[in-house]
Amino acid sequence: xxxxxxxxxxxxxxxxxxxxxxxxxxxxxxxxxxxxxxxxxxxxxxxxxxxxxxxxxxxxxxxxxxxxxxxxxxxxxxxxxxxxxxxxxxxxxxxxxxxxxxxxxxxxxxxxxxxxxxxxxxxxxxxxxxxxxxxxxxxxxxxxxxxxxxxxxxxxxxxxxxxxxxxxxxxxxxxxxxxxxxxxxxxxxxxxxxxxxxxxxxxxxxxxxxxxxxxxxxxxxxxxxxxxxxxxxxxxxxxxxxxxxxxxxxxxxxxxxxxxxxxxxxxxxxxxxxxxxxxxxxxxxxxxxxxxxxxxxxxxxxxxxxxxxxxxxxxxxxxxxxxxxxxxxxxxxxxxxxxxxxxxxxxxxxxxxxxxxxxxxxxxxxxxxxxxxxxxxxxxxxxxxxx
Numbered sequence: 137x138x139x140x141x142x143x144x145x146x147x148x149x150x151x152x153x154x155x156x157x158x159x160x161x162x163x164x165x166x167x168x169x170x171x172x173x174x175x176x177x178x179x180x181x182x183x184x185x186x187x188x189x190x191x192x193x194x195x196x197x198x199x200x201x202x203x204x205x206x207x208x209x210x211x212x213x214x215x216x217x218x219x220x221x222x223x224x225x226x227x228x229x230x231x232x233x234x235x236x237x238x239x240x241x242x243x244x245x246x247x248x249x250x251x252x253x254x255x256x257x258x259x260x261x262x263x264x265x266x267x268x269x270x271x272x273x274x275x276x277x278x279x280x281x282x283x284x285x286x287x288x289x290x291x292x293x294x295x296x297x298x299x300x301x302x303x304x305x306x307x308x309x310x311x312x313x314x315x316x317x318x319x320x321x322x323x324x325x326x327x328x329x330x331x332x333x334x335x336x337x338x339x340x341x342x343x344x345x346x347x348x349x350x351x352x353x354x355x356x357x358x359x360x361x362x363x364x365x366x367x368x369x370x371x372x373x374x375x376x377x378x379x380x381x382x383x384x385x386x387x388x389x390x391x392x393x394x395x396x397x398x399x400x401x402x403x404x405x406x407x408x409x410x411x412x413x414x415x416x417x418x419x420x421x422x423x424x425x426x427x428x429x430x431x432x433x434x435x436x437x438x439x440x441x442x443x444x445x446x447x448x449x450x451x452x453x454x455x456x457x458x459x460x461x462x463x464x465x466x467x468x469x470x471x472x473x474x475x476x477x478x479x480x481x482x483x484x485x486x487x488x489x490x491x492x493x494x495x496x497x498x499x500x501x502x503x504x505x506x507x508x509x510x511x512x513x514x515x516x517x518x519x520x521x522x523x
Contacts, residue, residue, distance in 0.1 A: 167272060180197045184207070187209060196253045198241075200250070204357065207374075237370040263285065266286070270294075273295070278296070335512065351466060352518070365487065372395045396461075400450065403421050407442045412440045423437065459485075464488055467491075468490075
């Protein structure tokens with residue numbers, strides 16, 4: 137398969153070569169992928185297929201630059217998630233619900249995403265995808281008519297890939313970099329509840345255990361260093377690719393706060409002019425919450441609102457009062473927590489359960505911090521670095 141281009145357009149010659157003796161993990165149904173499109177699709181498909189198998193529920197992921205912006209299982213959809221897309225939250229089907237919940241974790245970053253779902257794409261999801269900005273999708277199949285709807289998107293250039301659920305990856309994976317071939321065993325360690333038996337502090341509830349297990353599946357396909365905040369079967373904030381783990385914790389925590397604050401009545405009350413596009417409304421909600429509008433942004437924000445007046449920002453007390461309502465959040469780290477600062481920051485975002493490999497030189501300090509904050513701590517003994 138020839139690709140549109142490599143990682144960058146100047147990589148004009150790019151192609152996919154099937155390894156001898158292997159079966160194809162997916163096939164092309166529409167469009168022409170780029171190098172990054174395929175990296176996104178292959179990582180995203182592994183994430184959703186593993187998550188769906190773990191929980192017996194549809195799973196979805198929204199990928200950008202080889203990491204998930206969001207990932208979720210099918211579950212309840214609240215009005216803040218459904219209304220931007222003109223949907224009745226009580227009437228959304230399970231597969232569409234999984235994708236809405238995944239995209240809602242970071243809708244700003246999900247703009248132009250590669251979508252992955254674990255089940256056959258139905259008419260409802262195809263109709264939703266036809267109306268959002270997305271670059272492509274990978275799924276195990278497409279219901280009658282769904283492929284036609286998707287194939288018309290982006291003037292017929294929308295990327296549609298069909299994954300083979302029966303595909304088994306080779307026992308060894310290789311990568312060539314700068315004239316060297318790196319070879320390692322494929323990681324086939326199963327993600328099961330057995331990884332959550334070493335509870336160091338507190339009591340692990342079934343709901344928290346499920347979220348921690350989902351977090352492990354998410355981080356297995358997220359660029360390291362990575363952490364994930366989750367609640368009720370959905371990621372709220374994912375931090376990927378940071379050199380410092382605490383920076384990753386703070387970045388993902390800020391995304392989690394934004395997710396929660398987007399449900400504040402002041403944000404829900406922002407009255408946009410009817411011609412303002414969905415993504416622009418979402419982006420303005422986020423900029424309003426971030427609270428550091430430039431003069432130019434303030435002018436454009438005012439022009440996007442009925443009445444032309446930018447409302448006052450939420451004061452610290454209002455933010456603190458609203459933040460106190462976010463509880464029961466799970467936090468997962470792909471590597472050991474090297475210092476207690478990760479715990480201190482995670483607690484600010486409603487975290488009540490943490491899973492990490494354990495075994496750092498300061499694990500005792502991390503455990504003490506969890507005890508101090510009333511957080512359940514689980515050592516998985518499993519590092520999940522991904523590059």
